[in-house]
Amino acid sequence: MKRALITGITGQDGLYLAELLLSKGYRVFGLIRGQNNPKYELVERTVPAVTLLTGDLTDLSSLIRAFAVAQPDEVYNLGAISFVAYSWDNAHLTTDVTGKGVLNILEAARLYAGDNIESIRFYQASSSEMYGKVQQVPQSESTLLWPRSPYGVAKVFGHYMTINYRESYGMHASSGILFNHESPRRGPEFVTRKVSQAVARISLGLQDEIVMGNLDSKRDWGFAGDYVEAMWLMLQQDEADDYVVSTGETHSIHELLDVAFNEVGINEWRDLVKQDPRFLRPAEVDLLIGDSAKAKNRLGWTPKVGFHELISMMVKNDVAEQKALANL
Numbered sequence: 001m002k003r004a005l006i007t008g009i010t011g012q013d014g015l016y017l018a019e020l021l022l023s024k025g026y027r028v029f030g031l032i033r034g035q036n037n038p039k040y041e042l043v044e045r046t047v048p049a050v051t052l053l054t055g056d057l058t059d060l061s062s063l064i065r066a067f068a069v070a071q072p073d074e075v076y077n078l079g080a081i082s083f084v085a086y087s088w089d090n091a092h093l094t095t096d097v098t099g100k101g102v103l104n105i106l107e108a109a110r111l112y113a114g115d116n117i118e119s120i121r122f123y124q125a126s127s128s129e130m131y132g133k134v135q136q137v138p139q140s141e142s143t144l145l146w147p148r149s150p151y152g153v154a155k156v157f158g159h160y161m162t163i164n165y166r167e168s169y170g171m172h173a174s175s176g177i178l179f180n181h182e183s184p185r186r187g188p189e190f191v192t193r194k195v196s197q198a199v200a201r202i203s204l205g206l207q208d209e210i211v212m213g214n215l216d217s218k219r220d221w222g223f224a225g226d227y228v229e230a231m232w233l234m235l236q237q238d239e240a241d242d243y244v245v246s247t248g249e250t251h252s253i254h255e256l257l258d259v260a261f262n263e264v265g266i267n268e269w270r271d272l273v274k275q276d277p278r279f280l281r282p283a284e285v286d287l288l289i290g291d292s293a294k295a296k297n298r299l300g301w302t303p304k305v306g307f308h309e310l311i312s313m314m315v316k317n318d319v320a321e322q323k324a325l326a327n328l
Contacts, residue, residue, distance in 0.1 A: 005070040007031040007057060007105065008078030009050065010039035012185035013125070017076060017228040018047040024232075029070035031055040031063075031079065057101030063108035074235050076123045077105050080155075084129060085189075087151035094150050095157075102158030106165045106173070113171075121235040122173040124162040127155045128180065128220065128246070128288050138291040141177065141242050159242075166240050174234040179220040179246035179290040181227045182310060184317035191253065192221065192314065195260050200318035202272060203264035206326055211274045215253045220289045222247045223305035223313075233299040246290025247303050259308055263315040 004021050008014045009030030021028050028050045032040060043052060053069055055062040057079050080098040081087065087094040102124060113120045131139045132148035147153045159175050166173040186193040194210070201207035222245075230245045261269040295301045305313075322328075 001025060001027050002073045003027045003029070003071055004074040004076065005029045005031065005053075005066065005072040006050075006076045006078060007055075008080065008125070009043055009052070010037065011078060011082070012183050012187075012224045013078045013181070013228055013231075015043070015046050015185055016183070016225045017078070017231060018043075018050050020228050020232060022047065022049050026074075027051075029053055029066070029072065031066055033057075033079075057104055058096050060104045060108060063105055064111060067108050067112040072120065074121045074123070075105065075109055076125075076231060076235075077102060077158075078125045079105075080125065081151070084149050084151045087149050087154070091150035095154050097154075098151060099154035099157035103161050106161060106171075110165065110169055110171065117170055118172065120172070121240070122162070122165075122171060123231050123235055124158055124173065124175040125231075126159040126162075126175040126177045126242070127152065128177060128244075128290060130156045130159060130177065131288060134287060137287055138246075138248065138289040139177075139244065140291040141244055141294060163242070172235070172240045174237075174240040175242040176227075176231055176234060177242060177244045177290070178227055178230075179222065179244070179288060181222045181224040181245075182314065183224040184314050185224070186314070192256065192311070193318075195253075195256055196311065196314035197318045197322070199257075199260040199264055199266075199315055200322045203266065203319065204322055204326065204328060206322060209272050209274055211276050212253065213275065213277075215257070215273070215275065218250045218252045218287055218289075220246045220248070220250050221256075221307055221310065222303045223310050226303045226305055230295055230299060230301045233295075233301055237298070241298075243295040243299065244290045244292045245295055245301070246292045247307070248290060248292060249307060250287060250289040251307050255307075256311060259311040260315050263312050264319065 055066040129152040133146040135144040182192040198210040
């Protein structure tokens, strides 16, 4: 039975990945920060077979203890402060967790493996936000990185540190440069879930409008459940490498609103959406669209859920959830 350790187990990716690994017969351990973490019960309810360990990416000693208990064959580092807008307000903390935290867990993995470095395989969750001021469209593994947020800068540090451990120590360490991926499990602070939740509430008469930022912003959106399969596939390869994981399609916030409102039978939504400069980024990224040909050719990975199906899935989930919360 293979053993896996997942950081960021409380996020959408952590939950989907845990489900995938459990279905493949893994013994799964999840790292969770703080005994009173409000998402502790969510993880226990969603993936009860996962063994939860207390640890913190900023505390190397806690990671070493987690490795001693989990004794993992595979490590998936999904833990991060991942809300981009938050990173401008808390650049130092974002750097400590999202950047230096990668160094800590790589070092914990190296120390745990010792002379048997090939005994452990490591996955780092890199991000399309690393491209920022994009130098090439679409973006591939060789595109110059030019991050435009503290979050993006921290992810670049973690990305190159993973490469450094691969090249310096011979560690099987791979990075997935994941473009935006969403699901009904996405946090409500992210724009896709913010829209699906608000549209559900508007359709039920529980909310009057949505307040948004840049409606012309475009992203390459996929389904998180598809993307965790790519993570797993990377660690099954004979050699570690870096892979772009994306759909290769781009959609605007306008399109997102169109699909979401159409799902609840609202065709004209302009009067229901307000714009507020507070929701604009200090430095907006340019056109993010990924070229995942390498992942397709080497891993045999392709996304299964399309953009319209994804947004429809999220809105339906939020309609049901909001109905239950409001006793409708």
